[in-house]
Amino acid sequence: MKKVLAAMLALLFVLAPVSGYAAASFALEMSADKLQRGEQLTLSGTAEGDVNVKIVRPDKTTFYLDVIESANGKFTKTVTIPEEADFAPYGVYHLAASNGTTTLKKTFAVTDEDGNYPPEPIEGGGIIFVPPANGIPADAGTPTGSDIQPDKASNGTYIVGGDTFTSASGEAGDAVTINLPASSGSTGNALEFPAQVLQTLKSKNKDLVINSDNGTIRIPAEAIAVGNAGQETNIRIVLNTTLTDDAKNAIAGSIGSNADYHGVGAVITVTIQLVSGGTATDIHDLGKPVTVKLKLSNEQAKLIAADLAGVYYVNGSQLEYVGGKMESGTFTFQANHFSTYAILEYSKSFVDMKGHWAEQAVKTLAAKHIVTGVDEQHYVPGRSITRSEFATMLMRTVAWNGKADQPAGANPFNDVPAGQYYADAVTQAASLGIVTGYQGAFRPNDGITREEAVVALVRAAKYFDLSSPGKGTPAFADAKIISAWAAAAVNEAWTKGLIEGDGKQFNPKKSVTRAEVAVMIGRLLPAGSL
Template sequence: MKKVVAAIMVLLFLYSPAAVFAANSFTLHLSGKAAERGGSITLSGTTAGPGDQVVVKIVSPAGTVFYIDVLKAVDGAYAQRLSIPASQLLAPSGSYNVVAGSGGAALTQEFTIQGEDNPGPGTPTAAPTATPSAVPTATPTPTPTPAPDSGTPSNPGTSQPVRTGSPASSAASPIPAGAGEASNARIKPELIKGSYLIGADTLAQAMQQAAGQITIELPATAGEAGVALELPQQSLNLLNAGNTGLVLTDGVRTISFPAGAMKTSDDNQTRLRIVLNASWNKEAQSLVGGSVRSDAAYASTGVLLSLVIQMVNGSNVTEIHQLAQPAEVSLRLTPEQITSMKTELAGIYYVDGNSAEYVPGTLTAGTVAFKATHFSAYALLVYDKNFADMTGHWAEAAVKSLAAKHLVNGVDAAHYEPARGITRAEFAALLMRAVERTGNVPAEVAAAPFADVPSNAYYAKQAAEAAAMDIMNGYDGAFRPSERITREEAAVALVNASRYFKLGAGVQAGKAYTDAREIASWAAASVAEAGASGLMQGDGTAFQPKKQVTRAEVAVMVGRLVQTGSSL
């Protein structure tokens, strides 16, 4: 709720004229009508709610943003002391307009900075329009609420300020405030000295039109060339405060960062640098080759996405690898790329030169999509695993497909043993790994409620999830993990799990099996639904409910569950 309020207030008051109305309980006061360079001025007031948020914007005489902040009231009061820069370039003389908004109400006040803007002999006089927007140093002032047994105000713990404008040092953040072009929450960066730049004013203009996100449109060649994109770090802070996401696209590759996904800094001299590179060059080939090593099952497709995120302050560069929230990534394939690969065996892998980590995703209408919680390089690879005892087998395609999704493995590097039975523990582990890929499994579930499931068992986590999601419930408090699962037991679990997958409509009406009387009453409905949906089929006439499920059969069953035509 706090983020929603902040977003609304930022959009209302960021760069728009102030509304001249206010609720009686919302007030704004300044400590004086005049301020001196090198001094300070304090703004304070009351709010309707005890913990309301107040968006404060100060506009300089040149019409630029001098200061912006999102303050939180404590016990219905807020206060902030602003240090005024000593430089006349950062704090030009004239009238400063203060706008404060909270709960749909807005108030305005003014103060002046007196004195002549004379830079001194021998220094060129800058035109007013070239005066940079100042970013004052804000020192939080405690809300005037007496602390217990104390005669001094208590500190309300106000969050760090959110400010925007041209950096105080052009050498530290050489991004012109007006760099780039904004239109309807979409920004086209400006190529300056080999980098694509977006200025603070341009991003703020786009934010006025944003409905939850801003899109940065790079040229189609930018991703192939690995050209850097830079924007002020304080602009990212402003997006986060307004709960506004950031989308980066070059028309082929798109990365959507939710608000708060990237680490921020309060240093107004820091800039954010993002380098997108999709070039399939020798370096990329070496990276992928080192990651898969000598495993002949892997084949490259030539599709790679490298993303480097950095915070830059002068000569100090800090890389951001881990994201606070996952980013959504999509890669649009060409028709030639699609026809040249076995798409049913393709998948996204995080590659670091030493190993390849499979990342679940989808392939729909020629576009690969996945979520990334960390960044460096991702490659689209084909994993075509061959087992000596599966060549020509009726379940070969299903086993290959699940192996490519890293849901099943062989009993050793060369054998799958398709005719071997599968235990309830093995079945639960396989089925729940597939369910986990849907993103529907709760982050935390209670321990497995079965007396015969040790907490350190390899399948304990999946057994607990299966019970919590009502997929596999066991028998009178027992899971029976070492027993071979039967076809009717598998039917119940598959139908229960199917609720978490996007399955199509039933392919046929409920089928009458000749051995229907042998099906347990608790499994009858699930057997009928499994047959109608195509998840399980009998031998044409009988269902054989008590028969053990083999490793080949379970691959086909789970394959039908996950194979919606788009999953990787």
Template sequence: VNNATEGRITDLKGATPTPTPTPGNPSTGGGPVVTPAPTATATATPAPTAAPQVTTLTAETLTAQFAALPAGSNELVIPLTSTTGGAQAVLPASVLVQQAAANPAAVLTFNTTDGTSYSLPLSLVNGTALAAQLGTSNFTITVSILPASTTVLGSVNQALAAQAGSVTLAAPVIEFSISAQAGNNSVPLNSFGSTYVSRTIKATQTVNPDNATAVSFDPATGKLSFVPSVFTTQADGTTAVTIKRNSNSYYTVVQSSKTFGDITSHWAKSAIDLLASKLIITGTSDTAFSPSQSVTRAEFAALITRSLGLATASSSGTSFSDVNAGAWYADAVYTAAAAGLITGYTDGSFKPNSPITRQEMAAILSKAMKYTGKTLSSDPAALAKFSDAASLPAWSQTAIAEIAAEGIIQGQPDGSFAPQKSATRAEAATMLEKTLKALGFIN
């Protein structure tokens, strides 16, 4: 986050898909990893999982439904019947590829009878890459909305018990997945680059969004992670939770309430409580947040990847001389770098333990908002209000103007911006809260 060359945004939707399904999407951030307890050897055969209700659409039917859409409409809604085993839709890929070429904004939304939904932008179906992987262009796309197995539910409950404070389940645990299939070959579609796909889960009760969040669960690590989510109270008193993420996994909703003893009368208390309850930020201990303490570059990399709900990415060719693979922040740093959110210094270092400056934070927040598709405006008037505007470094001026115009970053009490000043933990929490609200990633 300096004037070095910006990192390249990795767009996975155009990459050759991985031929073997993955169990989920790793989450980011430091702290202990909760490993699911080993399964005891059982002599009895487990009860079979109920089969999902499968809805198969022919090319003729799907083409006719698209043709019947009103002019200017980009969304085709497909109703699915859901049983105790969930719901699946099987679709001809050729029609999806044709429709995506004709209308790149086209979206297929699947609504199940139990209140769950999934919206698939057709632009994510890379027909060429999938045909090469499967060895044929004659393949189908299967969209699955399935309840978690008993084994996964047990692991989710373990993860809940390991969280600080009280964290309880407030919705079913649902696995959303997409796969391309030809004969016996199957290729999962799990990573969507910077495209955030919406899915909806119905909470089992009325939920206060200030004390709840949607989470993803990764069976491989046993970890729960915040995912962007907006809560809407329905007419029947239940709550619909719309989850936005650029990958597939297991998802659910949890109720959580967290605060710290050292922020009782602090100006940033509401932002800190909100993000702590959403499992985005943690304290310096279980009871202290240390709001005036500076934030390191590694800590903010973890915060921004967690806030965007990014699944862990490999280094994607990026490497920093001072980020060791075993460091708690290594995954977060390389995930943020792969998404083009952070860069290192010209000497190849990242300086993970250096305090992050206000201008560096502004630069990361600007990139993060653009990554999600948000358009920002570099308003000169937003810069002019700072008394030190004339001395702001050229490399950070645009980002500061964009973030200030969004109302996310404020000046100091003396009217300056203070670009080189270290950002505090309270400032980081407040700016992240405003960023997430501006993106529609939280209520």
């Protein structure tokens, strides 16, 4: 038996792969567990492959994020603790390092020279509170009418107490506003207040507005579900407009190899947490949309082509177009959930649109994801479109404008089955009175004529801010063959600058092409719109 076992072990040794060095087990070391601002922390250890490192500040915001490459099974990286208090508040920092499926966690502290966490000076003066273990002081923050200036705790968190909210809400019109100090948005400092505040605001039908140096969020009180939150439960909100490594990685992962997208470095990351008993629970989905404003720097604004930029939700694997409009260098958009949003330029070119008279209209609507190509390379501008295709494009445009939020009613058509890509758009268009059918049928696969398209276009125009160019009455040579039910709409569309005709005739019975629909729908949008 011993001879057989020895032979088997010898065979296993012969068959085992040969390596220049043994596979490195994952280990992590830190050069210190207490540091002062300006000092350096060295991370080192052994690992097979890259090591992902994330360090979180005491207020739960991201302090450092990096991918450290290992060489010959070893890795090392030096991190400098910033001198500025806003970037490196005193307190305990949590470090997580991942290699493969293994994650190692450590902590270190940023202290003063005596190893303590002294109170931080607050910009512009004011009271500095150290929140007690059981909650936030009721009088934290300074109310001025419906506006509140928060206090800054020793751990860098901005805090507002319940009594302060009560005072401000009594003065408020439709919202209570918290004005964070300058640079708070770019440093990612947290804001905390009692969760019960939202119940108070909800009962008074008031919103909560949070202003930072270059970002604003307006939160309806019912947007954040707090349930039966007790007195010791807080809401923590972190608004960060810095293009952090975390945000860069999310954008890069979402865009992938698609060269049609281009970032301008403008992002906003919002984190909302329910904090209770030392446990923080992220709140992602919102009960009502939140309005977000992101102010661009002069440099960022110069990088944007007005008709091609929009706001996208990025999660590291895909993009979700959100829309957004820009006015005076500030983007405004609606968010139904929170994480990272980025302003990206989407310049989609089709090989069959180069030099075409509708090229710019197609490019502009493609950037708003209102029109798409028949494939990645072709738009096919001369192809006629169907009634269902037209309704879908038109309702995407109405939705982009954000002024027709009426919920869709019941589907009134017997030939629009649920599950078809156009079903929701056609149903919504019918609910808004933009399209009608034929004795209970919509005829989704029929081609749409120019006069049919113009009637729907004029009905949709009431959801857009259009100014009449004062063109008077059209003088189409074929006006007599325009159907009676479409004549008024054709006149109105001409007056509003939505149609041109071919110079002499309107051609009411002619089918609408994919190029024509892009130009017609594009005229609903304001010049230079996003």
